[in-house]
Amino acid sequence: MGRIVLNGVRKAFGEVEVIPPLDLTIEDGEFVVFVGPSGCGKSTLLRLIAGLEDVTGGEISIDGRDATELPPAKRGLAMVFQSYALYPHMSVRKNIAFPMRMAGLPEGEQKRRIEAAAKALNLTDYLDRRPGQLSGGQRQRVAIGRAIVREPSAFLFDEPLSNLDAALRVGMRMEIGELHKSLATTMVYVTHDQVEAMTMADKIVVLRAGRIEQVGTPLELYRTPHNLFVAGFIGSPTMNLIGGAEAERHGARTIGVRPEHIASGSPDGAPWVGTVGLSEHLGSDTFLYVHGTGLAETVTVRADGEVPLRHGDRVGLTPNPDRIHRFDAEGSRL
Incomplete structure (x- = not known):
């Protein structure tokens, strides 16, 4: 299960309110993309869900339980960041195993999960290499593998493809989409690139200044934008x-x-x-x-x-x- 419900969630830094109260439901198994211009609050909203930022008000529910005050490790989520954050002195195998070792999982269970993640991400032949011997796309797959082995109820992606070149971005978009289908797990993905949003999402959440402008499928947003902001933001080239x-x-x-x-x-x-x-x-x-x-x-x-x-x-x-x-x-x- 990976249903996430935000009820009146808000975030302020001192006197500055960056996320006014908002409501949002992410259903189990959905691929939801937060999209909007730089500074719209999409990464902050993701960090609130992850527990990396404290909410100023409202409630966050994960799988039917109140997770508002839970620490990140207790929320059953796995996050993939913009930077790969891999340990350069460790092999791919050890990088993927790291969160399981910290959790004290038995060696046999670690091995099973590593092999399953490596197979899903086409990393089986690279398990004994170090990150410095991999391409950018392969390093990003290792970071995703490290998240997969935690077997979370939902994955959170914070602009994971922004460090890749154009060709690799296209390839990784396809791989993450296929991974979502095979794992059938909730994924919440942040990007400023509306092409990524349109091609990957089941549901898009368009944000501006911390507010939700529209929620819908890619075609709903494309065909019936609720306002001028969504109309001008969704589509490439943009609407006249x-x-x-x-x-x-x-x-x-x-x-x-x-x-x-x-x-x-x-x-x-x-x-x-x-x-x-x-x-x-x-x-x-x-x-x-x-x-x-x-x-x-x-x-x-x-x-x-x-x-x-x-x-x-x-x-x-x-x-x-x-x-x-x-x-x-x-x-x-x-």
Whole structure:
């Protein structure tokens, strides 16, 4: 079991409240991602769940028991940090075994858990190496293995991939996702990278200034953002946000259109017309950054990879009317 319930949890450092009272339920077996800009409180919230920070108010329940005042070691959780924090003089085997040795587990049980974790993480052939002989991705897997052998009710990940290069990040995203499926254990994952959130999560919690802006599946957040903040944060490239007369024509203070929901073509008769600035050709897709439309400084369009448009070309833009998001003066979804 790995159900985590936050009830009115808040955190203040002196007079500064960084987490206003919030409620959140993480169901057993879910992969939940906390995402938001730097300083939004996502790591602080994770540390409150882990017991590494004391709550200022509210209650934290883990598996139906009040864990608010429990020390980290008594919460049944395992945390994987941004830094690998491996012992350089120890082998991979001993690094993974360390928490079990501290807990006094029998040698036979330690061996069983090490072998199972190594198999799950493709580390079997590296158990006798030291961390300095491993790649960054392998070292991160060792850190995860050290968490797995504790057999926790939930795993907590604090931006574990931020030290890896782009290719390794993609590979590790897949590995952690597969690990979640095989272990069927609750995972709570913190990242500032909304692409990681979209590709890994069962449920995303979008945070801003310590407050929850929206909770939902990746597609729910993508298709029906509750407000302008979520609309602008989720999606890559980000949603085009347009105000003024064009928004008023749609009965809104601001409208939003995702780049893939704008068709590009001849300027003749098109509702929006502009000039192509930068065009990024990525093979299967081309991103066009269009200026001079009178709608926004730049309108981003996701077009076919073979689109012939180049810098300085005039282009007509036609938004899909069924995919226009409307927001009121307070930035809430209409």
